[in-house]
Amino acid sequence: MSVKTYSLKSDGSKFLSKHFQVREFACKDGSDKILINTDLIDVLERLFSHLNCKAINITSGYRTPSHSVKVGGYATDQHTQGNAADITCKKQDGSLFSSNEICCALEDLNHQGGIGRINKTHSVHVDVRGYKCWFDETNGEKTCSSWYTYLGIQKPVSTVKGDVDGDGKVTTSDARKILRTSSNLEKLSGQAAKNADVNGDGKITPSDARDALRKASGVK
Numbered sequence: 001m002s003v004k005t006y007s008l009k010s011d012g013s014k015f016l017s018k019h020f021q022v023r024e025f026a027c028k029d030g031s032d033k034i035l036i037n038t039d040l041i042d043v044l045e046r047l048f049s050h051l052n053c054k055a056i057n058i059t060s061g062y063r064t065p066s067h068s069v070k071v072g073g074y075a076t077d078q079h080t081q082g083n084a085a086d087i088t089c090k091k092q093d094g095s096l097f098s099s100n101e102i103c104c105a106l107e108d109l110n111h112q113g114g115i116g117r118i119n120k121t122h123s124v125h126v127d128v129r130g131y132k133c134w135f136d137e138t139n140g141e142k143t144c145s146s147w148y149t150y151l152g153i154q155k156p157v158s159t160v161k162g163d164v165d166g167d168g169k170v171t172t173s174d175a176r177k178i179l180r181t182s183s184n185l186e187k188l189s190g191q192a193a194k195n196a197d198v199n200g201d202g203k204i205t206p207s208d209a210r211d212a213l214r215k216a217s218g219v220k
């Protein structure tokens, strides 16, 4: 991770990544200095593609200490360090994702940083403080370890053949789990066991592990 310093005047139109420009993170008080953590941009880009967004709008990015206090934050909060962004996410049809959908999407990405549900409509705070801190600003900053559980949302079950850890993708770690299951070193149940039977012969064998490994490496 690294926090970089930019100037609104000279770097404003510079692209930090495919979808984000420096000026979008500028402090609303008009200051020229902007701090941006490169990890924050990575998370926002991953969220962008995970949700297949049309756009992500940064409603508050970098904040000077005085501005942060003015808008109800703290003089040393994550925004003042360039680690945070408050966002809304636009769908392809132009409507906005709900804050609940965004929180769950960041959980899907296993985001080990700050996720704040700012309101019950569309705004979410995301930061890269370096440790997991998921909190609900609509409920006295109450923390949770899973947004799905906290919000009472059913986590979608993956039916992808070869995906046994339920992250929606087939990876070498899935192949390893299937191999271990085929030799009774591990046990899979429910949908995971169904997904483990990649060739659909009704048994979990090393051949399923091999097929999963081929999928994981993109070999058809």
Ligand SMILES: [Zn+2]
Residues within 6 Å of the ligand: 060, 079, 084, 085, 086, 125, 126
């Ligand atoms: Zn925030």
